[in-house]
Amino acid sequence: MRSEKLSLSGVCGAIIDTGVFDLVEQARDGRPRAVARLISLVEDDSPHLRSVAAALSPLTGRARVLGLTGPPGVGKSTSTSMLVSAFRARGLRVGVLAIDPSSPFSGGALLGDRIRMHSHTVDPGVYIRSMATRGALGGLATATPQAVRVLDAAGFDVVLIETVGVGQSEVDIVALADTTVVLLAPGMGDGIQAAKAGILEVADVFVVNKADRDGADATVRDLKHAMSLGRRELGPSWRQPIVRTVASAGEGVEELVDALDAHRDWLVSHGELEVRRVRRAEREIEAIAVTALRARLGSVHGGEALSRLAKQVAAGETDPYAAADQLTETL
């Protein structure tokens, strides 16, 4: 296997011959270009995807996987940057996956984030990757856990998934983490709006950022009220802490890291870490299988079957369930 030659055509516009295992070894040596190539290979659904996945598998399971989410404008990028600094101060290597909803207006990667994260880009102990939701449904649901595997196998101690947006698909991605941090901020709308975002129930740790602003007390109060109404299945004994931060000034970072450590200890001591990782693997397998089946549906009879059935449905000649039955029967 070690001598297997791999043609990385289409990555970085160059054709490079190297073995998958060499690439993985280079990534473990801390070479960012090797990490970048591996992520591109798993992200782009390349022909080498399966051999990369197989090579990574025995090397995974060591990294702490953290998720960070919240509504737009709460300061997720700044908080990520603050956390990266804190982990670096402990001598830990940190990989960041910043999930951006695709937008033709921004081209996927956002200048603002890049600028905010710039201080870390010259640090070899930090790897930052933007991942866009371009392409089909389920693209990120498949690509993100594979990118986590790459960073894990490459020896990053912490993998931080930051996602903008508050939608179900983003929540699902962040829920893949061992520990999920939900950020709120004063003045982002009332408690009902926060509940609407559908993110309260995935939180292991709450952060009220911009805690120096008017309304921070009210946000903490609303949050406590919402939590008191909830009946989240938390398993035994974990109570979501609320940490106040001012990420732009680095305030509250120690409290936040303490809360993350406390949750980590709880996960391990209650056997929850294993439960979560098996659940994550289930979702990964399912996402890959569904993507494969979806691709097969789209290509039934050269892709013409779906289009023909859709025209019949739009014309009221058949209904979408009968059409779907016809489509799946041909698989």
Added chain:
Amino acid sequence: MRSEKLSLSGVCGAIIDTGVFDLVEQARDGRPRAVARLISLVEDDSPHLRSVAAALSPLTGRARVLGLTGPPGVGKSTSTSMLVSAFRARGLRVGVLAIDPSSPFSGGALLGDRIRMHSHTVDPGVYIRSMATRGALGGLATATPQAVRVLDAAGFDVVLIETVGVGQSEVDIVALADTTVVLLAPGMGDGIQAAKAGILEVADVFVVNKADRDGADATVRDLKHAMSLGRRELGPSWRQPIVRTVASAGEGVEELVDALDAHRDWLVSHGELEVRRVRRAEREIEAIAVTALRARLGSVHGGEALSRLAKQVAAGETDPYAAADQLTETL
């Protein structure tokens, strides 16, 4: 077919014998309970789902389907209410589907929305339904278009899909509409944050709500700037208008309705309406087929196959792609 008896057990807690066609006819007569039952039948994946879908199909295709989305706190519910009033003033029947991300803190349906929409609930020309994202992935992607079909077949002139959240799955749902309205408001974060929301590219009409507030001019300016950077595939000649409203005071509603009418005219005169409806049908068929296939994956070998494979992946004994291949092979 007309004499087909249908046992509506589990709906409204009662067992009612009636034919699917009778139910559809009652819905067309404007009876809200019949509409509610039909939506429950398509939403709950009941055994009668297929006969309901078949009965609705020839009656669909007349309603205008409008989507309304935007980040939390921009005033979507208030804007929906304003639009409902405007359409009612023209004598049109309006169905509203309010998509709520599920939350154990709110129980799915939100008191705030209910209160805001209350003035319409006594109007027989208006039907309002909250749909929650509870349950599996893809649940709403399947259920929402079916609910649109019910309202369309029941003779509602306008079907308005309102969705909170800014995530990809919500955007996908709203993108099912003939015309999609994206709401923004001053002070919801800068232009970059708006672009992050990933909703700019799905807009046919932009609304800057709360236009009486400080920062409305800046929001319009940021939006124009973002649009100038975009390269949206708009097809021929449609230029997204930006309408300013103060929904809480009903200001700007005429301009908004004019913009919606102009887009409707454009859709029809450019053949785009048919294109969008065929695309919508394609996504509907695909969502139904994928849901069916996903269910089959979960039930392979009594559901134990996925769980066993996930444990192997979590332990690093196999990789998720190899596991997914094993799972789909058994289908």
